[in-house]
Amino acid sequence: MxxxxxxxxxxxxxxxxxxxxxIIFLLVFGGAAxxxxxxxxxxxxxxxxxxxxxxxxxxxxxxxxxxALFIGDSxxxxxxxxxxxxxxxxxxxxxxxxxGGKQTAWMLETAKLHMSSNYDYCFIYGGANDxxxxxxxxxxxxxxxxxxxxxxxxxxxxxxxxxxxPITCIDITGRNVYKGYPQRYAKFQQLLIDSxxxxxxxxxxxxxxxDCGDYLCHMTGSGHRKMANCIMDFCKFKRYx
Numbered sequence: 001m002x003x004x005x006x007x008x009x010x011x012x013x014x015x016x017x018x019x020x021x022x023i024i025f026l027l028v029f030g031g032a033a034x035x036x037x038x039x040x041x042x043x044x045x046x047x048x049x050x051x052x053x054x055x056x057x058x059x060x061x062x063x064x065x066x067x068a069l070f071i072g073d074s075x076x077x078x079x080x081x082x083x084x085x086x087x088x089x090x091x092x093x094x095x096x097x098x099x100g101g102k103q104t105a106w107m108l109e110t111a112k113l114h115m116s117s118n119y120d121y122c123f124i125y126g127g128a129n130d131x132x133x134x135x136x137x138x139x140x141x142x143x144x145x146x147x148x149x150x151x152x153x154x155x156x157x158x159x160x161x162x163x164x165x166p167i168t169c170i171d172i173t174g175r176n177v178y179k180g181y182p183q184r185y186a187k188f189q190q191l192l193i194d195s196x197x198x199x200x201x202x203x204x205x206x207x208x209x210x211d212c213g214d215y216l217c218h219m220t221g222s223g224h225r226k227m228a229n230c231i232m233d234f235c236k237f238k239r240y241x
Contacts, residue, residue, distance in 0.1 A: 074100030104143035
């Protein structure tokens with residue numbers, strides 16, 4: 001017996017016993033007249049029937065047929081990368097503007113060039129080259145914020161991707177030119193999470209070092225699949241395959 005049925009069974013038992021005790025008392029000490037008056041004045045005990053409550057279903061966002069703009073660097077530029085997997089599994093249509101080696105200032109100019117109300121979503125993933133080039137993390141975050149503002153102007157939903165965990169995935173051993181890069185990148189990612197307004201920011205630390213194809217963690221196929229799945233799970237996108 002579940003808690004719901006047990007609860008009402010106990011209530012029914014207590015009310016029935018109480019009523020019976022009152023009736024016995026009235027018959028013994030008050031007679032038939034008192035008993036008749038009590039019965040007429042006492043409403044029948046009504047026990048509510050159990051109603052199965054359907055638990056709330058998870059919200060699923062069906063984005064099939066939606067147009068997605070992708071803005072980024074080499075981590076988004078692969079022909080069959082995470083953006084391809086994401087669109088293939090959700091039936092979105094992609095327009096990928098990402099080019100390897102580009103920084104967030106270039107991404108902003110690209111957004112100005114391509115952003116329009118024809119898009120439903122804009123996925124923004126950059127900053128690695130800025131941090132490798134010893135740029136100010138906050139200046140790069142401001143570039144991302146400017147792209148987000150452009151999205152709002154054109155009523156496009158902005159989704160910002162942090163990228164992999166640079167501390168665990170980037171290996172700069174013996175490469176002094178990249179000294180401090182993982183730490184700057186980690187700071188940049190945290191600033192995205194803490195500072196970006198008006199956009200969904202997804203912390204995509206779902207990639208392990210085994211998913212990296214090189215010391216800068218350009219992802220292998222497994223990494224791209226994990227990245228796409230992480231984004232779909234976070235956004236609750238409906239999957240078609």
